[in-house]
Amino acid sequence: MNFDYTPEVEQWRARMRDFSERHLLPANQAWHRESAAGRHPIELLDSLKSLARAEGLWNLFLPALRPHEPGTRLANLAYAPLAEIMGRLPWSSEVFNCNAPDTGNMEMLHLFATPEQYDQWLKPLLEGEIxxxxxxxxxxxxxxxxxxxxxxxxxxxxxxxxxxxxxxxxxxxxxxxxxxxxxxxxxxxxxxxxxxxxxxxxxxxxxxxxxxxxxxxxxxxxxxxxxxxxxxxxxxxxxxxxxxEEGAGFALAQARLGPGRIHHCMRTIGQCELALDLMCARALERRAFGKHLADYANVQDWIAESRLEIDQARLFVLRAAALIDGAGNQAARVDVSAIKVVAARLQTRVLDRAMQVFGAMGLTDDTPLAFLWSWGRALRFIDGPDEVHLRVVAKHELRRAREAAASLAPYFTPPAIDA
Amino acid sequence: MNFDYTPEVEQWRARMRDFSERHLLPANQAWHRESAAGRHPIELLDSLKSLARAEGLWNLFLPALRPHEPGTRLANLAYAPLAEIMGRLPWSSEVFNCNAPDTGNMEMLHLFATPEQYDQWLKPLLEGEIxxxxxxxxxxxxxxxxxxxxxxxxxxxxxxxxxxxxxxxxxxxxxxxxxxxxxxxxxxxxxxxxxxxxxxxxxxxxxxxxxxxxxxxxxxxxxxxxxxxxxxxxxxxxxxxxxxEEGAGFALAQARLGPGRIHHCMRTIGQCELALDLMCARALERRAFGKHLADYANVQDWIAESRLEIDQARLFVLRAAALIDGAGNQAARVDVSAIKVVAARLQTRVLDRAMQVFGAMGLTDDTPLAFLWSWGRALRFIDGPDEVHLRVVAKHELRRAREAAASLAPYFTPPAIDA
Amino acid sequence: MNFDYTPEVEQWRARMRDFSERHLLPANQAWHRESAAGRHPIELLDSLKSLARAEGLWNLFLPALRPHEPGTRLANLAYAPLAEIMGRLPWSSEVFNCNAPDTGNMEMLHLFATPEQYDQWLKPLLEGEIxxxxxxxxxxxxxxxxxxxxxxxxxxxxxxxxxxxxxxxxxxxxxxxxxxxxxxxxxxxxxxxxxxxxxxxxxxxxxxxxxxxxxxxxxxxxxxxxxxxxxxxxxxxxxxxxxxEEGAGFALAQARLGPGRIHHCMRTIGQCELALDLMCARALERRAFGKHLADYANVQDWIAESRLEIDQARLFVLRAAALIDGAGNQAARVDVSAIKVVAARLQTRVLDRAMQVFGAMGLTDDTPLAFLWSWGRALRFIDGPDEVHLRVVAKHELRRAREAAASLAPYFTPPAIDA
Amino acid sequence: MNFDYTPEVEQWRARMRDFSERHLLPANQAWHRESAAGRHPIELLDSLKSLARAEGLWNLFLPALRPHEPGTRLANLAYAPLAEIMGRLPWSSEVFNCNAPDTGNMEMLHLFATPEQYDQWLKPLLEGEIxxxxxxxxxxxxxxxxxxxxxxxxxxxxxxxxxxxxxxxxxxxxxxxxxxxxxxxxxxxxxxxxxxxxxxxxxxxxxxxxxxxxxxxxxxxxxxxxxxxxxxxxxxxxxxxxxxEEGAGFALAQARLGPGRIHHCMRTIGQCELALDLMCARALERRAFGKHLADYANVQDWIAESRLEIDQARLFVLRAAALIDGAGNQAARVDVSAIKVVAARLQTRVLDRAMQVFGAMGLTDDTPLAFLWSWGRALRFIDGPDEVHLRVVAKHELRRAREAAASLAPYFTPPAIDA
The missing domain is CATH 2.40.110.10 (Butyryl-CoA Dehydrogenase, subunit A, domain 2)
Structure with missing residues (x-):
């Protein structure tokens, strides 16, 4: 057991953070203004995509299957921390050709496309052309x-x-x-x-x-x-x-969902980290009733609880990523249901706290919080409602328990009662 | 102690519900389409205002102070259930000249305007002209x-x-x-x-x-x-x-807030009732995994908990309304802080459950839920953030406790220990 | 609608509080020491019972049915605030012949006993002899x-x-x-x-x-x-x-439960008030890291939230009491299920906060908190598990909604879409 | 990053589970009956201690420092899963000479005892004699x-x-x-x-x-x-x-607390796993209103949420153990505060659900639940109240945020407003 990223993954993270600082963050306001004005910021994206591809940050999400495809396809455990960084700017995944729902479609086509489908649809997707x-x-x-x-x-x-x-x-x-x-x-x-x-x-x-x-x-x-x-x-x-083949719809959908949910979850973690950063920064800066917000014990609790929850969720997601890498989508099915619920709930909880620290400003579009909160609320449905996934986890647990039930007798300690 | 509305209030409620069914609900879709198209639905409002005024449903919010003013001004305890009905259509308060922030402004002017201010600003407000x-x-x-x-x-x-x-x-x-x-x-x-x-x-x-x-x-x-x-x-x-007078800003603000918060809270209760209605209706209609959603014990819990919370909150708000009527804004200050927190939290909680039962549709504008949820989130700041009001309640409680502390000794029961 | 106790009820409350201060509180430590030593404090109770009966504080719980019975039988709405006072000392109800399960048994016998059963079993119960x-x-x-x-x-x-x-x-x-x-x-x-x-x-x-x-x-x-x-x-x-009669077990049980649950709930409210008193007193007295606990915003939140929850719950219980008085047990069935859940959850929540403010001492028997918390946990089963009562409320709500569903159409506002 | 236990650790786990099944579980009822009868079960413990020591399961908790001491001292990351197994029987740690507070005392003496103190106090502790x-x-x-x-x-x-x-x-x-x-x-x-x-x-x-x-x-x-x-x-x-030395009390206390909290947390995880096992077994066996409890969606939610929370908490604790092993107590200080809060809250939450599934039986001493719940409540104070640890985490987070605040500007996207 080892909780450190490998040196290779650390290098990828450094490259990604560096790219983000040099190219993505400076473009964030332009992206928002274009979008707010109702114009698709496609030119901005195109130029950033060229830069990313040139730096080898391309198709990172797709675990290697066939050679000669464009991009640098990483294991899910290696990709996860990069998705976390992408999450901080919700529009940025496309720059690396790593955005949903194209990623899921590419995964499915990668596994199931006929050669003709491969050439016609998957190739231009992998190139980022369509x-x-x-x-x-x-x-x-x-x-x-x-x-x-x-x-x-x-x-x-x-x-x-x-x-x-x-x-x-x-x-x-x-x-x-x-x-x-x-x-x-x-x-x-x-x-x-x-x-x-x-x-x-x-x-x-x-x-x-x-x-x-x-x-x-x-x-x-x-x-x-x-x-x-x-x-x-x-x-x-x-x-x-x-x-x-005909009738394979469910099987295809299953194949699609494992890694895709990991991506969503890791981007969510990244968004929660951003929200925590913003919450702390605001708490340090704002004063009310003679103290900084950061000096109020309830605000401190919100900050600490966010840290506790984020760190736990990240480990949980990474473990699921490792399981997919090691044992495949099917073996990780229950774990993926589990992280889906955890991540979606985490987002609304952490974002809610951050919004509260920001006061009315948190409700506006001036910060990323309102969007991220809304997105978090939607995550409780995207990839399936929480309730469906909780059911999957519960049924698995009950199956496990059915086998173990007999061994539990020694734990019961009723008093000896004479007949 | 008596938990029934008086016959007079019941009559008002019937008139209001009747007006809503005849005039407001049929106009709801038109209102939304005008607004969605970026046009202010002022003509629609004007015609409904004429109808409401003609039926004597006008300026209901303003407890009687001076004669010869337009409208039918009710005690807060009588007005509260009417505000609850208005809350079901967030745009409808204006039809009765009962919408924030005009209501608060009218209250302040009513109490503090000079005769010139009265004629120039309050009169046309009371008439619904400006x-x-x-x-x-x-x-x-x-x-x-x-x-x-x-x-x-x-x-x-x-x-x-x-x-x-x-x-x-x-x-x-x-x-x-x-x-x-x-x-x-x-x-x-x-x-x-x-x-x-x-x-x-x-x-x-x-x-x-x-x-x-x-x-x-x-x-x-x-x-x-x-x-x-x-x-x-x-x-x-x-x-x-x-x-x-100069320097009276805080005093004026205080005078403004008591009844205004009651109004907000009662409209919130109405919105929560609507959300519960919709949640139940959806749960009865939708099926997943072989059962109606209404047959799932977790959905039943959400429904029951919503009912428990709404009914408690309503009683709490009505008690505060009665206190304002009987003892004035200042005496009800802590109670008004208390209901503000309760109502705002209630709304996000109940709406969140309703949205979850509606699935993805709950996130769209096709139902009132997304708007009401957003509004509920904003309510946690509107009229002051929850945290400020909790502080007011806590300080009051601690003051009370300081006096009572001495009388608590008999409740401690350490064992007798020999020296 | 009126949220004040009547003057008669206020008088009863004053008598009860006065009796408690003069006789009950001074006996609390003795009661605990007897019990802790494994001796039933029956003599202590007997002498207090004589005093209570002499002062006319006897059989307060039993709404008047037949004349010539001992005691002063009040409406549920009048009895409720007295039960709240009794709740502060969990052993004190018996002093007034108002303790479970005798109260429920007396209610059942009162309604259903044959004359022989009445004489043999109910009479000595009403007298407090057995x-x-x-x-x-x-x-x-x-x-x-x-x-x-x-x-x-x-x-x-x-x-x-x-x-x-x-x-x-x-x-x-x-x-x-x-x-x-x-x-x-x-x-x-x-x-x-x-x-x-x-x-x-x-x-x-x-x-x-x-x-x-x-x-x-x-x-x-x-x-x-x-x-x-x-x-x-x-x-x-x-x-x-x-x-x-034979086969009437369920019907009898129903008759028994309405008022009995009101009593439990009101005693619970009293226990929560006591916990809040103690929590505030401790927060004002203890210091950590340079401040009194009462100066920490999270402790203030706990105090305020307790007040908000207690006041709401009390109103909710009183409304159910009024409903039993006015319309009978059967009509109040759903309301009684509702208050049962609310009160049980309230107790564990408020007590948990109070214990946390008391630190390790809150876990000991030196304060009433550990007992009250345990009791609160048990209340989530006593008179039926919460889940059963939530089901009752949900089913009622769904029945109501089934009728109202048709009227909800105007609230949906999908955009106009051309065919 | 790797989420599997090493083969060596898996061997230790198998030995421990095996020992537990052969020796501990069969003794559980005897231990409880002795204790319930007010007799210290010291003879039972002595015989189990001999067995454990003979099998080399001794002093597992103490990372190796000096040779020639009795026992098999493991890294914290290796010990943690063994503590999890011990947690299932709260009295069993002593069998392996791994029980608090002796473990903490041994750690302190190990680091700070003079040779004379070592011989007089630490040696017999390590031998399990005192x-x-x-x-x-x-x-x-x-x-x-x-x-x-x-x-x-x-x-x-x-x-x-x-x-x-x-x-x-x-x-x-x-x-x-x-x-x-x-x-x-x-x-x-x-x-x-x-x-x-x-x-x-x-x-x-x-x-x-x-x-x-x-x-x-x-x-x-x-x-x-x-x-x-x-x-x-x-x-x-x-x-x-x-x-x-004089004045070193705080420094000694710090040295004591890191690994000790890890032990507590891992035992807590083990207790939560046991509670989840019991909850599932009961839900599969009990019927109410025509269904097994395991078929109710709310019970399924409790089971699934318990699994989600336990797995996250375990990873979090193990990561802290790895950090202590790799970087020392001081470096892991904030992480240890974090896991302390997580584990204590986890226990009350999971145990509360298990008790609710067990109905009234969950309140008795016939199952381990009532004890474990009580212990979980106490854990919110043992090793310091949650609030103190949340403060430690928050202050650390705010320190980190103070440095990062400047880099957050690009995330704000207010609209361009002309002057």
Missing amino acids: RSCFAMTEPDVASSDATNIRTSIRRDGGDYVIDGRKWFTTGALHPRCRFAIVMGVSDQGAEAPAHRRHSMVIVPLDTPGVRIVRNVPIMHHYATDGHCEVEFRGVRVPAANLLG | RSCFAMTEPDVASSDATNIRTSIRRDGGDYVIDGRKWFTTGALHPRCRFAIVMGVSDQGAEAPAHRRHSMVIVPLDTPGVRIVRNVPIMHHYATDGHCEVEFRGVRVPAANLLG | RSCFAMTEPDVASSDATNIRTSIRRDGGDYVIDGRKWFTTGALHPRCRFAIVMGVSDQGAEAPAHRRHSMVIVPLDTPGVRIVRNVPIMHHYATDGHCEVEFRGVRVPAANLLG | RSCFAMTEPDVASSDATNIRTSIRRDGGDYVIDGRKWFTTGALHPRCRFAIVMGVSDQGAEAPAHRRHSMVIVPLDTPGVRIVRNVPIMHHYATDGHCEVEFRGVRVPAANLLG
């Missing part, structure tokens, strides 16, 4: 239970025909977004078992019948790249656009 | 400790000259907003005691030097009427615009 | 779901024969305890509906086959009067000892 | 701020004379307890700085003037070995009994 989105959640059903998903993917001759409505399709408004991976019911007759009825297809966004209905605000925040409601009406794509 | 705002909070200092306020109100001949910067000045963008009441330092030399150095002046918004810098978003939400940042630069008003 | 206990909870099943109860009450000729095992039978070790009311299954064949299979019988404690197995500690605390495990083996009582 | 206690906390002052300690240690010729009163002196009633290490004020004139005025002396318990006043119950629980109140009245010991 963007993609992932259409899973539906407005009309509780999508947390993915068996509820209703969008139909119907085979019709050499095509699939897609009909349905999705929302929270992130990235669909990015000017370079070219395709969606769509999850839907391919087994209309419900002949297969419940978890073998869904499939995924690649749907180019310019296919007739695809309509981006609106950019859905999350806690009043409109993402530049969109969390979109998208309508699919009689959308027809060639059968070759099927990802994996 | 609107007003209140410029207190400043971006550069912890305004929770109002002795920090720095905006200067300097006497210069027959005028006062105002210089400073305010924010969270609610209502300044209402198309009928005509004046602000501004709090600032009038005792530049700091000769008076700390709580006698501030004054309030009436500043018409069209006075040269007044500039609305921006509409500050609260958790990304831009209010139609604005929560504005306002700059005052060399703003000159006649000395007759002074409210009360 | 004590009783109530045998409901069983160690082998989840008794929170009372349909699980297994003790059998079998008709055999002119007798009932009882077999089973109970625990948490409070008061069975009181030297004057003469009988238990035992709940068990009378419908062995399970022919009646699930809630009509249980009955209650009066079992004199000296009946052959009754054995007090042990005094069960609650959080290591052994009650002087016992929370006993009791075995019933072939216990035979005359059929005339049946309470009410 | 026991010791540590007299620090005082009833009359807030001992969390150790500068408050008042017991005087006055030089008088060749002796020190000790006067004062201590409590929570654990182990003083162990039949083999031979001496206390006493902390007191040696600098009566307060000439040295506040942290250089206290000293520690070794006081044989049979010295005239030492009186064990009582065994203080913790939440009504009387420890077999005692948490004693001890009076020192004119107690005279030779000057050679001074530990370290």
